Amino acid sequence: MFVDFKEIPEDAKVWVYPSSRKFYPNEIEAIEEKVKTFVENWKSDDENFKASYQFLYNRFIILTADDVATELSNSDIDASVSLIIGLQETYEVALLDRMxxxxxxxxxxxxxxxxxxxxxxxxxxxxxxxxxxxxxxxxxxxxxxxxxxxxxxxxxxxxxx
Structure with missing residues (x-):
């Protein structure tokens, strides 16, 4: 379930995805909509699951999930990575490069x-x-x-x- 970022507990899992370029103003609304839709539907069968996101500096996608109340499976994490891979391909940016x-x-x-x-x-x-x-x-x-x-x-x- 999507909740405000402030409602996520301190010990929740966070993933930071930096973009290789600043997103253009005409891209931001669509990206935020895709990320929000994903978070709203992420583990939607579990009413205890809480997740959120932030989009910062027109460059960073921050996903967070309360994995204490509801454990994340590998397939749950794979689903979030698939979202990011899709954004990389659509907007021709690198989001997964940790180097x-x-x-x-x-x-x-x-x-x-x-x-x-x-x-x-x-x-x-x-x-x-x-x-x-x-x-x-x-x-x-x-x-x-x-x-x-x-x-x-x-x-x-x-x-x-």
Whole structure:
């Protein structure tokens, strides 16, 4: 059942899907509709199941599901991945590539492969204070507290020389 993101418990499962590009304004409404429809129908046979999503910075799709009250099966997770694969194909973006890094430069969110990210750090184009998105977080609590943090406070700090 779709619920407001605020109603999802702190220990709920979270998946962050960063897009390789910012979505265009004419794409956003359709993407949100597809994601919301999926969440509304995800495990619809289980009245205890609660799930939600957020669409942030016109670039990130955040899915969350309360997997404590109702356990997620592999097929439930596969269904969510199928949604994301479908969005990748429709909008010609990468959403599942975990070897890329997202960070803020001013008001903009940048998306770089890890090799280019390391070069930016080496060349001092980024500092430890640069805000990075840790897209590998797994719970709502981590999402709320550790998704947007300075590089020096993240696991990416190992790349700072």
């Amino acid at each position: 890329n890094v997202c960070f803020k430069q001013g008001e903009h969110v940048q998306y770089k492969d890890l090799k280019d990210f390391k070069k930016l750090l080496k060349n001092k184009a980024l500092t430890g204070k640069t805000i990075i998105f840790d897209n590998l977080i797994t719970t709502k609590q981590d999402f709320e507290n550790f998704w947007e943090i300075p590089i020096e406070e993240s696991w990416y700090n190992r790349f700072i020389k």
